[in-house]
Structure formats: structure tokens, C-alpha cells
Amino acid sequence: MTLWIGVLVGCLGCYLLKLAGVSVPESVLKRPRVHRISALLPIVLLAALVAVQTFSTGSSLVLDARAAGLAVAGIAVWRRAPFLVVVGLAALTTALFRLAVPGT
Amino acid sequence: MSGAVDPAWQLTRSAVLRDAAGVSIATGAYGISFGAIALAGGLDLWQTVALSLLMFTGGSQFGLVGVVAGGGAPLAGAATAIMLGARNALYGLRLTELLQLRGWRRFASAQLIIDESTAMSIGRDSPQAARLGFYATGLGVFVLWNLGTLIGVLGAAWLADPRALGLDAAAPAAFLALLAPRLRGREAWAIALVAALVAVVAVPFVPVGFPVLIAALVGIVAAFLPGRTGPEGASGIDEVVEEIDPPRDGAS
Numbered sequence: 001m002t003l004w005i006g007v008l009v010g011c012l013g014c015y016l017l018k019l020a021g022v023s024v025p026e027s028v029l030k031r032p033r034v035h036r037i038s039a040l041l042p043i044v045l046l047a048a049l050v051a052v053q054t055f056s057t058g059s060s061l062v063l064d065a066r067a068a069g070l071a072v073a074g075i076a077v078w079r080r081a082p083f084l085v086v087v088g089l090a091a092l093t094t095a096l097f098r099l100a101v102p103g104t
Numbered sequence: 105m106s107g108a109v110d111p112a113w114q115l116t117r118s119a120v121l122r123d124a125a126g127v128s129i130a131t132g133a134y135g136i137s138f139g140a141i142a143l144a145g146g147l148d149l150w151q152t153v154a155l156s157l158l159m160f161t162g163g164s165q166f167g168l169v170g171v172v173a174g175g176g177a178p179l180a181g182a183a184t185a186i187m188l189g190a191r192n193a194l195y196g197l198r199l200t201e202l203l204q205l206r207g208w209r210r211f212a213s214a215q216l217i218i219d220e221s222t223a224m225s226i227g228r229d230s231p232q233a234a235r236l237g238f239y240a241t242g243l244g245v246f247v248l249w250n251l252g253t254l255i256g257v258l259g260a261a262w263l264a265d266p267r268a269l270g271l272d273a274a275a276p277a278a279f280l281a282l283l284a285p286r287l288r289g290r291e292a293w294a295i296a297l298v299a300a301l302v303a304v305v306a307v308p309f310v311p312v313g314f315p316v317l318i319a320a321l322v323g324i325v326a327a328f329l330p331g332r333t334g335p336e337g338a339s340g341i342d343e344v345v346e347e348i349d350p351p352r353d354g355a356s
Contacts, residue, residue, distance in 0.1 A: 003146075003172065005178060007159075010155075010159055010185035010186060011159040014186060017189045017190055018161075018192045019211065020196065021194060021199070021214075022203075022210055026200070033328070037323055037327040038197055040323040040326050040327055041320060042283075043295050043296050044299040045194075045316060045320060046226075046279050046283040047297070048303035049219060049276065050276045050283060051300035052307065054273070055304050056304070058312055059311070066272055066273040069273030069277060070273060070280065073273070073276075073281070074280060077280055077284045083122070083123045083281050084122060084126045087126050087277050088126075089277075090274060090276075091273055091274045095268065095270030
């Protein structure tokens with residue numbers, strides 16, 4: 001039963017956080033400083049997500065097959081490959097690298 | 105919204121939908137592993153299904169299951185999940201402008217705010233494409249993540265390890281593809297590299313989910329750096345801001 005309470009409290013908290021973000025009044029978002037911050041956030045968030053999801057597992061830094069996948073993705077992006085090709089090549093490279101070097 | 109459909113928009117539309125499908129499928133595969141892991145961690149079928157439906161933010165769900173499986177109190181698991189979910193509030197700040205949320209739609213759309221739907225939205229060139237990216241990815245992931253969870257719970261252990269298919273590299277590769285077009289000019293590159301470095305350096309020292317929040321501080325600091333939007337065009341940070349978010353007045 002307490003497990004259910006934990007599950008539901010967690011769900012409620014996560015939803016309220018999502019709602020909070022979209023509930024900030026527009027007048028606040030229109031302030032120049034806030035506007036600049038929100039315009040720069042995509043670059044910052046995407047770069048951080050790429051780095052964290054490539055080079056970490058839980059709370060440890062790791063260099064594994066994903067790095068090879070991302071390197072190939074980088075080349076594909078640079079060569080202007082379509083989005084799904086970029087993602088597919090990254091997954092394929094990572095899977096093949098894992099086959100070749102077990103434990104990565 | 106006139107009768108004639110703009111052919112350029114049709115191209116953009118199918119590209120955005122294709123991207124959304126790709127990310128949804130890769131994420132759905134992770135739903136399978138979530139279902140399997142949650143069950144192994146001591147949750148029952150309904151609790152696992154409830155998490156995917158109601159919490160619907162992968163990092164937080166894995167966080168809660170991780171704490172509970174490790175013998176932690178359920179409320180400690182909830183606290184971990186909530187802290188991990190803090191970044192969704194940050195995403196909302198950016199999405200409010202793009203999605204033009206009004207009334208009841210705000211309450212429904214909020215539930216779809218996750219890493220993937222945000223990433224597939226904020227990287228777009230027009231508000232129209234941003235909205236489509238958000239809803240197509242948000243709904244696509246919602247359906248497949250929940251379907252995946254159910255499959256995982258019902259014992260499809262064969263796909264419990266998406267790493268074997270290299271799917272753990274799919275999301276970062278997708279985010280890289282979305283980031284690349286934003287990297288015009290030295291300032292944008294510098295901001296991106298510093299943010300990535302800060303996030304990676306933070307990984308061993310803070311709980312899972314926080315490195316991205318800490319990296320967001322880089323954006324806030326950068327917004328305070330000198331830059332000018334003058335008659336001769338923007339310079340410094342404002343050049344980056346204008347590149348990302350051109351002034352809306354005038355032709356658009």
C-alpha cells in the first residue's frame with residue numbers, strides 16, 4: 001500500500017512540475033532577459049543531453065560504444081544526412097561496436 | 105490556414121512526422137525495458153502501468169524504481185522522481201511560447217512535456233513545425249512508451265536490453281541532429297561546448313537528472329553576457345539569440 005502512495009505522490013509531483021513550467025505568465029516571458037534565456041536554452045539543453053546520454057551511465061562517466069555511435073552520427077550530420085539516417089547509423093554503429101568489443 | 109496547402113509546409117510536415125516516428129519507436133523500445141525492470145524491482149503490474157501513464161517521464165520512472173528496488177522507502181523514490189522531473193518545468197518555459205497553450209489544452213499538453221517531445225520541438229524553424237514536432241513526438245512516445253511498458257511487464261524479456269540494438273545511442277544522436285542547425289557562429293558553438301562540458305563534469309557529483317539542470321545555468325549566465333541588438337544588427341550573444349529566435353514583427 002505504501003508503495004502505491006509513493007507511486008501516486010511521485011506521479012502528482014512530476015505532473016505539477018510539468019504544469020508549472022507552462023503556467024508562467026506571458027508578461028514574464030516577454031521580459032528581454034527572460035526571453036534571451038529561453039532562446040539560449042535549446043542550445044544548452046540539447047548539448048547537455050547529448051553529452052550526458054553519451055558519456056554517462058547513472059552517476060558514472062563512461063566511454064563506451066555510444067561514443068563511436070555519436071561520432072558516426074556527427075559525421076552524418078555534417079554530411080547533411082536525413083534525421084532517421086543519423087539516428088539509424090548511430091544505433092547500428094553502437095550495436096556493431098558492442099559485438100566487436102564486448103563489455104562496451 | 106487558408107484552403108491551399110503550402111508545398112514547403114507539406115515537406116516540413118512529413119519530415120517532422122518522420123522524425124517523430126523514429127524517436128517514438130526508439131523510446132518505445134525503452135518502455136519495454138522499463139516494464140521488465142520495474143517488475144523485477146518489486147512493483148506490480150498496475151503500479152508499473154500507472155507510472156508510465158501518469159508520471160510519463162522516463163528518467164523519473166527509472167529513478168523511482170531504482171530507489172524502491174534498492175530497498176529505499178517509496179516516498180524517497182517519489183522524491184527522487186520529482187527532483188528528476190524538475191527539468192520538465194524548465195522545458196515548459198520554452199514551450200509555452202512555441203505552443204501557445206490556452207485553457208484546458210495547457211493541462212493536457214503539460215503531460216506530454218518530456219525530453220524527447222521538447223527536443224523535437226525547440227529545434228524547429230517555425231512555430232508551426234515546433235507545435236507539430238511537440239504533439240507528434242509527445243503522443244507517439246506516449247502511446248509506444250505505454251505499449252512498451254505493457255509488453256515489458258508481460259514478460260518480453262528478449263528486448264529487455266535495448267543496448268544490444270544500440271538504441272541507447274539513438275536519443276543522443278537525435279538530439280545532436282537537432283542541435284547542429286543551431287550552431288551558427290562561434291558564440292553558439294562556445295555556449296554548446298561549455299554546456300556539454302559542465303553537464304559531463306557534474307555527472308559524478310550530483311544525482312541523475314541534475315547535470316542537465318546545472319548546464320541550463322550556462323544558458324542563464326550567457327544571457328547576461330554583453331551583446332547588443334542595435335541598428336547595425338545584433339552582436340555577441342544577441343547574434344545567437346536572433347539566429348535562434350528572429351524578431352517576430354514584420355514579415356513571417
